[in-house]
Amino acid sequence: DAKTTQPNSMESNEEEPVHLPCNHSTISGTDYIHWYRQLPSQGPEYVIHGLTSNVNNRMASLAIAEDRKSSTLILHRATLRDAAVYYCILRGQGAQKLVFGQGTRLTINP
Amino acid sequence: DTGVSQDPRHKITKRGQNVTFRCDPISEHNRLYWYRQTLGQGPEFLTYFQNEAQLEKSRLLSDRFSAERPKGSFSTLEIQRTEQGDSAMYLCASSLAPLFRGSGRVGNEQFFGPGTRLTVL
Numbered sequence: 371d372a373k374t375t376q377p378n379s380m381e382s383n384e385e386e387p388v389h390l391p392c393n394h395s396t397i398s399g400t401d402y403i404h405w406y407r408q409l410p411s412q413g414p415e416y417v418i419h420g421l422t423s424n425v426n427n428r429m430a431s432l433a434i435a436e437d438r439k440s441s442t443l444i445l446h447r448a449t450l451r452d453a454a455v456y457y458c459i460l461r462g463q464g465a466q467k468l469v470f471g472q473g474t475r476l477t478i479n480p
Numbered sequence: 481d482t483g484v485s486q487d488p489r490h491k492i493t494k495r496g497q498n499v500t501f502r503c504d505p506i507s508e509h510n511r512l513y514w515y516r517q518t519l520g521q522g523p524e525f526l527t528y529f530q531n532e533a534q535l536e537k538s539r540l541l542s543d544r545f546s547a548e549r550p551k552g553s554f555s556t557l558e559i560q561r562t563e564q565g566d567s568a569m570y571l572c573a574s575s576l577a578p579l580f581r582g583s584g585r586v587g588n589e590q591f592f593g594p595g596t597r598l599t600v601l
Contacts (some may be wrong), residue, residue: 412594413595419589467528
């Protein structure tokens with residue numbers, strides 16, 4: 371399984387944008403980049419995924435580098451409810467399992 | 481609430497006892513997954529089913545672990561002769577295979593339940 375590298379923790383303020391980086395230098399051409407988050411005492415929750423182009427949904431945006439060796443999850447306006455552990459995951463085409471790393475623990479200050 | 485339910489939410493047992501957990505996925509989802517999460521770590525994949533067929537098992541799933549999905553709906557995960565190292569959160573997730581997009585949900589995402597926290601004394 372291709373590996374991802376994320377900072378252990380990040381901190382931001384409420385109502386400000388948050389950029390969560392992920393490095394995946396060994397990504398293969400068919401690997402999708404997935405982001406999940408896990409709020410305290412809950413199971414993980416899907417956030418967004420992409421292959422090559424930047425993606426937007428109601429929760430976040432995903433910016434993918436042109437060489438696909440890194441990506442950034444963008445929360446446009448953080449709220450206290452966004453405090454969670456964010457996982458960047460590479461998922462091969464047709465692969466079913468998600469391989470979680472340590473993730474980034476995001477703290478949001480009021 | 482994602483629509484995936486797990487029972488029980490908490491289980492305390494003594495070493496050597498057998499335990500069984502249940503997962504009820506979102507009703508139209510044909511894929512079901514089990515993961516295990518220990519404190520401070522990300523979830524680790526254990527196994528997954530498509531309908532009633534168990535298609536992949538992790539090496540983490542020792543002989544003491546067995547999972548079933550007899551009618552392609554709910555699933556059970558049994559741990560026999562529990563050990564203290566089995567203490568963890570057991571997470572279930574479900575998803576829709578791409579051929580069945582009728583529910584309107586994205587077929588690629590996994591929806592997780594709240595988990596069953598197992599403590600082995």
